[in-house]
Amino acid sequence: MDGTTSTADQYSRDMKDVDTVATTADVKGRLDEEKGRISFEVVDAEQALAPEADQPFTSALAFTCLVASIGSFQYGWHAGSTSIVMDVMRCSASDPNSSHTLSSCLNMNTDVWAFFNASFALGGLFGGIVASLFMGRMGRIQACHICNALFVIAALLLSIAPHPAVLTLGRFIAGIAAGAQSSIVPTYVAEISPPKWRGALGCSFGFQLSTGVLVAQLLSIVLNFRPGWRVLCGLTGVWAGVMSVGFLWCPEGPRYLVMSGKREEARRALMRLRGSDPVGVEGELQAIIRGIEAEQSGREDSKTLSLMGIMRSPVLRKPLFLAGxxxxxxxxxxxxxxxxxxxxxxxxxxxxxxxxxxxxALTGCNNMGIVVSSTQMNRVGRRRFFLISVTGMAVSIGLVVMFAQLNKNAAATVLLLIAICFYALGLGPIPWLITSELFPATAIGSASSFAATVNWTFNFVLTYAFADMQNGMGNWSLLVFAGGLMVVGVVLGGTMPETTGRGVEEVVEGFKGGWGARGVKRL
Structure with a gap:
């Protein structure tokens, strides 16, 4: 902290309009006349003024994150609501139950069911693409309101569908909403969270997603009859309504407000989230302002970077590759x-x-693993947890296949549960958390949208193909996942940086001299 203090003393004489105590980020700039660029160093506001032990976890912050995480709950709800009730939802054309206008089951063969199931991910792909447009133009909360309206429309179509085509359309619309919120909600949670709690609160997306799957499965067991599944499908409208009502008491993301020129609203949002700490709030606000201004320096065309703008940047295209x-x-x-x-x-x-x-039980293991991950995230680190998760799940799935082929069904079942526990440590929560830690505020909208698009694209492909993989390959089909994880694990092992305890500017700085795994070392 000595270097930070001396820098603050050096600049305090020139800062007449800002109280010295309230200044929590020191920005040092120099003009390189030969290269015509500005380089800068930002000392993170929370580290410069307020140690992590002094960053409060307020009731307003807890409530806001809980409301926001309902978006991921709805994602999980749709992902888990069809597995158990599959046999009561579909029937053959000769079944008398399928002949009514509002029949208790619908005529769907294996191919139609596979496409219906995968249409949620296909909708998610489109939602991920448009998410950055929603976030950038109307803010995080308003974008979530639009998504919730889509969830209500989807609930109506799913619950009263007279034909498989209508049922599939409803699931596709739900996918659009879930895909958009899978980008919007993690960005919003990262914006409102202080660094000390960012890891734990960032895991709330994965935890609520898994909780949505768990609750849907439990209710599926209760409603596993005809036409109980229609009630199950309609309940998603309830969760959407609860989320939108809850947002009436939640502030907009401070970084978005600053980027929109609403600095006073950003100050009020931070006061609401951080409690009665005007000095700390003012310092955090100044850090946000200076960080965004530094990112925007030299760019007169727009306030935010498009995807093409990120790809043209020699520095930012590296974290874009990693996010994907x-x-x-x-x-x-x-x-x-x-x-x-x-x-x-x-x-x-x-x-x-x-x-x-x-x-x-599979979903329950996922929830327990995410709890462990969220409580130990800042101690172990994102990178280490993620690589442990990738390796552990790949090995576990490989062993599942081996024991299944040997007809050791009990061992295969236990190993599949263990594989899900490994998934929950890193593969589940960290992708939704780390994207916001790899990019500056001016690029986070486009980057999050790109990452969500990658996620939903492969979600659709694998979900749609899995039925045929099972029919053609049997248990060996799981080896596709184990092999894919090992390849990706090797690539990320040499390129993925550790972001725990570091500001975005420092992480991005690490990509200037190479890949983040080398440029950003562990603390």
Missing amino acids: MIHLAQQLSGINPIVGYAAQLFSRFMAPSTAMWLAV
Whole structure:
């Protein structure tokens, strides 16, 4: 802290309009006349003035994060709501239950069901693409309101669908909303969270996603009859309404407000989230302002970077590649096909009633793993947890295949549960958390949208193809996920930086001399 103090003393004489105590970020700039560029160093506000021990976890912050995480709950709800009720939702054309206008089951063969199931991910792909447009033009909260309106429309279509085409359309619209919120919600949570709590609160997206799957599975067991599944499909409108009502008491993201020129609103938002600490709030606000101004220096065309702008940047294209690879790794784990077809996978070697509860246990393991990850994230670090997760899940899935081929069903079941625990440590929560830590505020919208698009694209491909993979390859199909994880793990092992405890500017600075894994060392 001596270097920070001396720098503050050096500049305090020139800062007449800003109280010295309230200045929490020191920005040092110099003009390199030969190269015609400005380089800068930003000392993170929270580190310069307020130690992490003094960063409060307020009730307003907890409430805001809880409301925002309902968006990921809805994602999980749709991901987990069809596995158990599959057999009561579909029937053959000759079944008398399928002949009514509001029939208790719909005529769907295996191919139609596979496309219906995957249409959620296809919608998510489109939602991920438009998410940055929503966030940049109307803010995080208003964008979530639009997504919730789409969830309500989807709930109506799903619950009263007279034909599989209408049912698929409803799931596709739900996917659009979930895809957009999978980019918007992690960005919003990262903006409102102080560094000390960013890791734990960032994991809330993965935890609530898994909770959504768990609650949907439990209610699926209760509503596993005709036409109980229609009630299950309609409930998503309730969660959307609760989220929108809750947002009435939540502030907009401070970084978005600063970028929109609403500095006074940003100050009020921080006061609401941080409690009665005007000195700390003013310092954090000044750090946000200076960081954004530094990123915007030399750029007169717009306030935010487009995806093409990021790709043209020699520095930012590197974290863009990493964000895509990290989200690709999550899908190569096979988590969505495994969860989506969990009851069918287990029913191959046990009674259907037991298989349903094992599918629930699978999700329960995911929740417990995320709790461990969120409480230890700042101690262990994002990079280490993620690489442990990738390696552990790849090995566990490989062993699942081996024991399944040997007809050791109990061992295969236990190993699949262990694989999900490894997934929860890093592959589950970290992709949604780390994207906001790799990019400056001016690039986060486009970068998050790109990462979500990668995630949903492979979600759709793998979910749609998994039924055919199972029919053609049997248990060997799981080796595709194990092999994919190992390849991605090797790539990320040499390129993924450690972001724990570091400001965005420092992480980005590490990419200027090479890849972040070398440029940004552990503390």
